[in-house]
Amino acid sequence: MALFGLTRTINPEPVLRGDTLYLRPAVAADYSAWSQLRAASRPFLEPWEPTWPDDDLTQAAFRRRLKRQEEDIARDEAYAFLIFDQTSDQLLGGLTLGGVRRGVAQTATLGYWMGAPHAGKGRMTRAVAATVEFAFGKLRLHRVEAACIPDNAPSIGLLARNGFQREGYARGYLKIDGAWRDHILFALIESDVRTKPTAG
Numbered sequence: 001m002a003l004f005g006l007t008r009t010i011n012p013e014p015v016l017r018g019d020t021l022y023l024r025p026a027v028a029a030d031y032s033a034w035s036q037l038r039a040a041s042r043p044f045l046e047p048w049e050p051t052w053p054d055d056d057l058t059q060a061a062f063r064r065r066l067k068r069q070e071e072d073i074a075r076d077e078a079y080a081f082l083i084f085d086q087t088s089d090q091l092l093g094g095l096t097l098g099g100v101r102r103g104v105a106q107t108a109t110l111g112y113w114m115g116a117p118h119a120g121k122g123r124m125t126r127a128v129a130a131t132v133e134f135a136f137g138k139l140r141l142h143r144v145e146a147a148c149i150p151d152n153a154p155s156i157g158l159l160a161r162n163g164f165q166r167e168g169y170a171r172g173y174l175k176i177d178g179a180w181r182d183h184i185l186f187a188l189i190e191s192d193v194r195t196k197p198t199a200g
Helices: 028-040 042-048 059-074 123-137 153-161 190-195
Strands: 016-018 021-024 079-085 091-101 107-114 143-148 165-176 179-189
Touching (some): 079 123, 179 190
Antiparallel strands (some): 143 179
């Protein structure tokens, strides 16, 4: 719902550029690389994600993802991107600015995943930095929120490196890997990034 005339239509950039990588919305031709990387990374990803549907890696499910992605962008509700290596065009992972709230909030929630072979190399840190620039620049958001399980030290470090501030602790916040899990809540507001280096 529009509040005080602040809701507006956004045309997202098709590609976000970061340091040694780029991000763009998924297309049908990405299915093979996406399904292979997700399948190979499943043991690495499952402890941190909602339970995967039985058909999660099928082509039909991927087509549904693409349709939802297009609808979400058209409605200014979510912006999903895949992350690629700038030199090889290899798929590295994915990232979403979801739950966009306009009106007096001007807020979105950040979620991300990195393929197991590419984790721990600083790539998601750079992808988040590029996405933060997109969120505050092109989308004109005021605030980006994120949450992670308390024992997910890599995710906590990633958010800290991008300037996110810890704001609270939510009990039973999200159902992850089949169980309701507590989460630490983080946020970054536009004024926080004025002293941060840009993503490139």
